[in-house]
Every structure is written in structure tokens, then in C-alpha cells.
Amino acid sequence: MQIGLFGGVYSNHVALRAVLDDASRRGLGRLYCLGDVGGSGPRPDRSIEILREHGIETVQGNYDDSVGNAREDCGCGYTDPRDDHYASIAYAYTLTNTGEGGRAWLRGLADEIRFDLDGRRVLLCHGSPRRVNEFLWESRSPDGFLDRLAAQARADVVAVTHTGIPWVRRLESGALFVNVGAIGRPPNDGNPAAAYAILTQSGAEIVRVAYDQERIAREIEEVGLPSEFAQSVRSGWWTTCVECLPAKERAMGRW
Numbered sequence: 001m002q003i004g005l006f007g008g009v010y011s012n013h014v015a016l017r018a019v020l021d022d023a024s025r026r027g028l029g030r031l032y033c034l035g036d037v038g039g040s041g042p043r044p045d046r047s048i049e050i051l052r053e054h055g056i057e058t059v060q061g062n063y064d065d066s067v068g069n070a071r072e073d074c075g076c077g078y079t080d081p082r083d084d085h086y087a088s089i090a091y092a093y094t095l096t097n098t099g100e101g102g103r104a105w106l107r108g109l110a111d112e113i114r115f116d117l118d119g120r121r122v123l124l125c126h127g128s129p130r131r132v133n134e135f136l137w138e139s140r141s142p143d144g145f146l147d148r149l150a151a152q153a154r155a156d157v158v159a160v161t162h163t164g165i166p167w168v169r170r171l172e173s174g175a176l177f178v179n180v181g182a183i184g185r186p187p188n189d190g191n192p193a194a195a196y197a198i199l200t201q202s203g204a205e206i207v208r209v210a211y212d213q214e215r216i217a218r219e220i221e222e223v224g225l226p227s228e229f230a231q232s233v234r235s236g237w238w239t240t241c242v243e244c245l246p247a248k249e250r251a252m253g254r255w
Contacts, residue, residue, distance in 0.1 A: 003119065004031040004192045005124065005204075006196035007061070008182020010039030011094065012233070013046040014219075015194040017157060017182045018211035022242060028198065030206075032113060034161040035061025035126040035200035037106065038094035039184055040086075040229045040240075042219040048102040055159035061126040061162070061170050066091065066231045067098050068106030080243035086226060087241060093225060120121040120156040120176075125161040129153035136160050136166040136179055139248035151173040159204075161199065164188070164238075178204045185232050188253045192236040208238025 009016050023031050033056050038044040044067075052056055060068075062075040074091040078084045085096065098106075111132065113124040119186040129132035129149050146169065150158055165180030165188060180185050182197040193208040217230035228239040232249040237254040238245075 001029045001201065002026070002027040003117070004196060005034060005178065005180045005199055006031075006183050007034035007036060007058050007126070007180050008039070008164055008184045009033065009037045009041075009047045010182060010184025011041030011044040011047050011049075012184035012216050013043065013050060014042070014213070014216040015209070015211050016047055016050050017192055018209050019183050019196055020050070022207070026198070031056055032124055032243040033058040034124055034159065034180055035059040035060070035109070036046075036063040036100060036161065036182070036184075038063050040220075040225065041088040041184055041216060042223040042225065044094045044098045045063050045102050045209070048095045048098070048105060054103060057113060057244050058109050059113055059124055060106065060111050061131075062147055063091070063094070064106040064109055065132070068103050070095065070103070074110070075126070075133055076105070077135065078241065078244055083241045083243045086228065089226060090229070093223070114155075115158065117199065122129075122157040122159070123153050123155035124159050126160065128160055129155070129158060133162065135163050135244065137163055137246050137249055138169070138179070139246050141169075141177070142171075146177050147171055147173050147175060148246060150177070157199070159199065166197065168185050168197070168204050168206060170203065176204060181206065183209075185238070188234040188236075188238040188242075189251070190236040190254065192233060
């Protein structure tokens with residue numbers, strides 16, 4: 001059994017379709033979305049419709065909770081005003097352009113998904129097992145901390161998203177942590193291909209999927225969203241929301 005895990009759609013319906021097509025070609029047994037369906041991309045209802053059409057079980061991310069319940073902000077957890085500036089623009093657009101049917105679907109999502117895989121307890125959540133908008137950065141997640149999270153969550157495998165930068169770590173205890181990244185914008189490495197994770201009985205790997213990023217970049221510009229959002233999907237480098245990055249992850253980026 002191989003299971004596909006992705007998160008951070010960010011209304012990038014072009015990347016979403018490419019990931020679903022790639023998962024189908026690979027013959028993955030199941031596919032899950034770990035939340036944040038809306039975000040910095042155009043026409044948010046399209047991504048919701050694709051997930052519903054394909055019956056993709058989806059975790060409620062902070063964005064989904066905020067849009068579904070019309071909250072004041074995205075609940076992303078940013079603390080720097082420069083990050084919050086662009087997050088506020090993306091959230092206002094997404095909230096305004098998500099129809100009531102889509103909002104109702106987002107409201108009804110569960111905040112976690114659990115299942116067994118070959119005797120291992122798998123937990124899918126958005127930010128972390130303890131908070132929906134917690135950032136689990138690879139450089140700031142020591143093994144002891146991750147072991148405690150897994151034990152407290154009663155899970156052998158924990159998969160998250162939210163940070164947008166993927167990583168996989170097997171702990172000495174045997175616990176497995178997977179940050180699946182975000183398909184809606186590239187993981188700040190200069191490669192515009194989308195990233196998602198494949199979970200197997202023996203571990204997990206991050207795979208990349210090429211898609212027509214120019215198409216989604218043009219749509220971003222057409223609806224009047226900031227050009228920085230389009231530049232990011234074109235170039236593979238983050239242009240916004242970089243102040244939250246720890247020093248190691250920041251040093252890997254271009255801006």
C-alpha cells in the first residue's frame with residue numbers, strides 16, 4: 001500500500017490536478033490532503049470542487065477553518081507585519097471569492113485523520129498534533145521534541161504541512177515524521193515543481209511534479225493578486241512570507 005499525502009493547495013488548481021494525475025499514474029492506493037485549500041492563488045472554489053469531485057479526504061487547516069467560519073484573519077500564525085501584510089491580502093481575496101457551498105464544506109472538515117498502516121498508527125494533521133498553526137521546521141524540531149509529540153499524540157507516523165517546506169525524519173524510537181510541504185507554491189528551492197509525499201510500509205519520500213506554472217501565474221495576475229505570488233510559482237523561490245523562516249531555511253532561499 002502506497003499513500004499520497006499533500007497539503008497547502010493555496011488555490012493552485014493547476015498544481016492540484018497535476019498531483020492527482022501523478023498519483024493516479026503511480027497507482028497510489030489512497031490520497032489525502034492535509035489542509036489549507038485556499039490561499040495565494042486564484043478562484044478558490046476550483047480547488048474545492050476538484051477535491052470534492054475526487055473524494056479526497058481532507059484535514060481542516062487554519063485557512064479552511066478561517067474561510068469556512070468567516071474569521072477575521074487566516075490564523076496562519078505569522079508574527080512579522082511583512083508576512084502578515086501579504087497573508088492578509090491573500091485571505092481577503094480567498095474569503096470573498098469562496099462560495100457558501102465551499103465554505104460549508106470547509107467548516108465540516110475534521111482537524112485530524114487517523115488510520116493504521118501495516119500495524120502503525122498514522123496521524124494526519126495540519127500544523128502539528130498540538131496546534132493547527134504550529135510551524136514544524138526541520139531545523140527547529142529536535143528528535144526529543146518530535147518523540148514527545150508522537151508519544152503524546154499516540155502515533156507512530158505523524159504527517160503535517162503548514163510550513164510549505166517538506167522533510168522526512170525517522171527517529172531512533174522508530175517514529176516517523178513527514179512534512180509534506182505545499183503543492184500550491186514551491187518549497188523555496190528554485191524548482192517550480194510541486195512537492196508531495198508518498199507514505200509506504202517502510203517509510204516516506206518526497207516527490208516532485210512538474211506542472212504548467214505559467215498558467216497559474218497568469219491567472220494570479222488576471223484576478224489582481226500581488227505579482228509577488230505569480231513570481232514565486234514561476235521561479236520556485238518564495239517572495240513573500242519569508243520572515244517566519246528560521247535562519248537555516250532562510251539561508252537556503254534566494255530572497
